[in-house]
Amino acid sequence: xxxxxDPIRTAPADMADxxxxxxxxxxxxxxxxxxxxxxxxxxxxxxxxxxxRIFADEADRxxxxxxxxxxxxxxxxxxxxxxxxTTPLMLARYAAIRPGERLDADFAATGxxxxxxxxxxxxxLAGESLAFAQGDVMLAPGGPAALSAGPEGAVLWLVTNEPxxxxxxxxxxxxxxxxxxxxxxxxxxxxxxxxxxxxRNETTSGIALIFSTERQEGSRNILxxxxxxxxxxxxxxxxxxxxxxxxxxTLILQGEAAYSRVAGxxxxxxxxxxxxxxxxxxxxxxNDGSARAAFLIVQDGGLHYHARTMGFSFLETx
Numbered sequence: 001x002x003x004x005x006d007p008i009r010t011a012p013a014d015m016a017d018x019x020x021x022x023x024x025x026x027x028x029x030x031x032x033x034x035x036x037x038x039x040x041x042x043x044x045x046x047x048x049x050x051x052x053r054i055f056a057d058e059a060d061r062x063x064x065x066x067x068x069x070x071x072x073x074x075x076x077x078x079x080x081x082x083x084x085x086t087t088p089l090m091l092a093r094y095a096a097i098r099p100g101e102r103l104d105a106d107f108a109a110t111g112x113x114x115x116x117x118x119x120x121x122x123x124x125l126a127g128e129s130l131a132f133a134q135g136d137v138m139l140a141p142g143g144p145a146a147l148s149a150g151p152e153g154a155v156l157w158l159v160t161n162e163p164x165x166x167x168x169x170x171x172x173x174x175x176x177x178x179x180x181x182x183x184x185x186x187x188x189x190x191x192x193x194x195x196x197x198x199x200r201n202e203t204t205s206g207i208a209l210i211f212s213t214e215r216q217e218g219s220r221n222i223l224x225x226x227x228x229x230x231x232x233x234x235x236x237x238x239x240x241x242x243x244x245x246x247x248x249x250t251l252i253l254q255g256e257a258a259y260s261r262v263a264g265x266x267x268x269x270x271x272x273x274x275x276x277x278x279x280x281x282x283x284x285x286x287n288d289g290s291a292r293a294a295f296l297i298v299q300d301g302g303l304h305y306h307a308r309t310m311g312f313s314f315l316e317t318x
Contacts, residue, residue, distance in 0.1 A: 015040025050278035052262040062094035085163035087247035097149035109142035109160035119154030135185025141177030227301035245311040248277040257289035
């Protein structure tokens with residue numbers, strides 16, 4: 001009497017190889033929208049890294065004042081973003097305004113940081129009028145903005161948190177947006193002089209002027225999500241290697257023989273170029289020139305300060 005052969009048993013699928021799981025018998029549209037993953041396949045999503053990059057051509061084109069408009073420092077393709085972005089949560093642009101012309105915008109952001117690279121003009125922001133000139137910084141709420149250039153034209157650099165809102169498909173409530181704030185160049189120089197004359201210790205992270213507002217004084221940020229600083233490096237010195245969990249977008253203001261090292265890569269500076277420092281990458285700033293180096297840095301640091309995840313650390317001793 002022969003025995004029946006044992007049925008072939010197949011090994012269960014590895015969790016990491018399982019596709020997305022759908023509801024078996026949904027009884028409503030809401031139930032049908034449910035999806036399930038597991039502890040093997042939910043956390044192995046690989047996203048493209050943020051490149052460390054210098055945007056210099058965009059600055060040159062803006063300064064040429066060939067046309068009134070925006071030039072974005074867009075890395076959406078490199079980081080697989082569905083919307084324009086310089087880093088996952090920030091977008092930098094150059095704005096060129098030809099003499100006597102006007103530039104209109106409507107930013108889906110909670111705030112916009114502007115720096116005047118060249119020229120002068122008038123900004124209409126949230127019902128207020130600000131006369132701006134070279135070296136000024138302005139904070140504007142998101143939403144409509146209109147900038148008019150004077151007889152020599154105007155070139156500005158701006159950073160927004162549009163990608164942060166786009167990621168969540170959100171639009172800010174106009175009633176909750178910050179009011180405009182103006183930091184004239186002469187006042188910035190006065191405040192920076194007070195910082196550079198002060199003493200430092202081994203815990204000081206460079207020599208920098210931090211911009212804040214009446215509304216954000218308690219958090220010491222310029223916006224709840226963004227920080228802005230004017231950093232300097234004296235001649236022959238360097239800001240020692242460090243890292244932090246916030247990404248940084250840097251506008252080079254002055255530094256003829258200066259450079260940064262980002263994750264071991266040398267990034268030579270050129271005036272008004274935009275440098276992208278990815279979150280977590282080791283980096284340092286070096287000044288081999290005969291004058292103090294200066295650079296504006298916008299970070300998504302406000303989010304990390306709030307979440308207690310800034311993770312700042314020096315990578316070398318003072």
